[in-house]
Amino acid sequence: MKKTMMLVLLLAINTSIKAQSINDSITIELNKLSKENNLVGFGVAIVNKDGIMFAKGFGYADKDTKSPYTIQTVQPIASISKTLLAVAVMKAQEMEKLHLNDHINDYLPFKIYNPNFPNENITIQQLVNHTSGILDGDSYDRTYIFKNKIPPFYNDFTDNELKAEVKTWVELFNENEMMPIAEFIKKQYVEGQIWYNPAQNFSANRPGSTYKYSNMGANIAAYIIERATGENYAEFINKQIIEPLQMDSSGWGGKNYQPKNASTLYWFGYAMPHADLITYPDGNLMTNIVDYSTFLSTMIRGYEGEGNLLTPESYKEMMKDPISSDFRKGVFWTVDSEKIGHSGSDLGVLTHAYFLRENGIGIIVFANTSDTENDTTDIRDVYRTLLKYAKK
Structure with a gap:
């Protein structure tokens, strides 16, 4: 009995030492990258279905104050926000x-048709796999609403x-x-x-026939969730995802979240x-590593057949292989x-x-920098x- 206990203890120690050695190696490599690249700050994680295997922040959350970027640092995550929209669609x-x-016009208070195919109905399925033919035009850039004016920093450019x-x-x-998203x-x-x-704003291809990534298609899907459930989209996400998973540092800026x-x-x-x-569902979730x-680990468990936020059947449908590459x-x-x-x-x-x-190993990288060399x-x-390291 004592020999068995000693063997278990030795195996646990060896596993712990190996894990620490890997973590040290990852940290050394990422510290080097942080010093050499143009990212002001970033956070990373390696996760599995049970939770975090490695997580760390690098660089600065604010380079003027030298505030470090940590795994608790909150930032918008851009289009990764659509992964929560996917869960919301399946939950609805x-x-x-x-x-x-269903046809999108079954839910909208106004009618949207592709003028190139006025007799073709656009479906929610086509919104969620980006085959609806609804495109992002120049007016999409009107979505950004800044609390204070952006200064004319471009005057420093030599190009x-x-x-x-x-x-x-x-x-x-x-x-x-x-303005309201509607x-x-x-x-x-x-x-x-x-x-x-x-x-x-509309593709020349028939709805359902061609893939073209569409932020506005995602926003229409979020608005349909509001119309179908009678709940504000941010509130629906809070109730169905953020609160059950205790993602206490996550939310939508300007939507009862500080x-x-x-x-x-x-x-x-x-x-x-x-x-x-304005189009916060498509890309303005604020969260941290x-x-x-927690969310990605939950998704991995769902993919592997465990019902949690959704049923196993919904996970299977949500993450099914596309009909073609x-x-x-x-x-x-x-x-x-x-x-x-x-x-x-x-x-x-x-x-x-x-x-x-x-192998069900997940990788997360959030950076607070874009459009640098x-x-x-x-x-x-x-x-x-x-x-x-995730493949090892």
């Missing part, structure tokens, strides 16, 4: 409030073409006005409305004032032969969150460093 279907095969481009963006952003959708996609532009430990966001290397989005790790999505989740997850990018935000289908390469290097 389980509640029998809607069905993926005149880039200076002119960023100046146009900043001037637009500084004039944007908040109004924002209607103004773009209903004939006769002020921003209706068929050439920009983030603590919020990171400054750096766009072209300049600190940006706080921003809200710890909270999103050209389609890419299940229900908002990117699904390929190796991994399932999502990435995101926005003003001052670059993010990745995926889990490997083979080599920014996409920088965050890809961080992700690939974690991937190397």
Whole structure:
């Protein structure tokens, strides 16, 4: 009996030493990347179905005050927000409030049709796998609402073409006005409305036939959830996901949520004032490494057949393989032969969150920096460093 207990103890010690050695190796490699790249700050995690295996922050949440970026640092996660939208759609279907095969105009108070195919109905299924033919036009940039005006930092640029481009963006952003998401959708996609532009906002391909990523398609899906359930989308997410998982540091800026430990966001290397989005469901969830790790671990368990937030059947439908490699999505989740997850990018935000289908190991990277030299390469290097260990 004593020999057995000693063997168990030795195995536990060896496992602990090995895990610490791996964690030290990851930390050394990421510290090196942090010093060499242009990301002001970033947080990472490796998770499995049981929780966090490794998590750490690097660099700064605010470079002026030298506040460190930690696993508790909160920031927007851009389009990874759509992974919660996916769960919300499936939950509404389980509640029998809607069905993926339903026509979107069964729920909308106004009618949306592709003018190139006026007799073709667009379905919720087509919204969630980005085959609806609803496109993001120029008016989508009106979604950014900054608390304070963005200063003319572009005057520091030596590249005149880039200076002119960023100046146009900043001037637009500084004039944007908040409005309900329903109004924002209607103004773009209903004939006769002020921003209706068929050439920009609708595909020339038949609904359901072609994949084209669409933020506004996602926002229409979120609005349909509101119409179908009678609940505000942010409140629905809080009730169905954030509260059950005790994601206490997560929420929607400007929606009865006051983030603590919020990171400054750096766009072209300049600190940006706080921003809200009219289209907050598609990309403005604020969270941190710890909270999103809880969410991703829950998703991995669901994928492996455990019912939790959703039934096993809903997880299977949500993360099913696309009908072809050209389609890419299940229900908002990117699904390929190796991994399932999502990435995101926005003003001052670059993010990745995926889990490997083979072993159920997940990788999360949140960065508070975008549009710097080599920014996409920088965050890809961080992700690939974690991937190397996740595959071991």
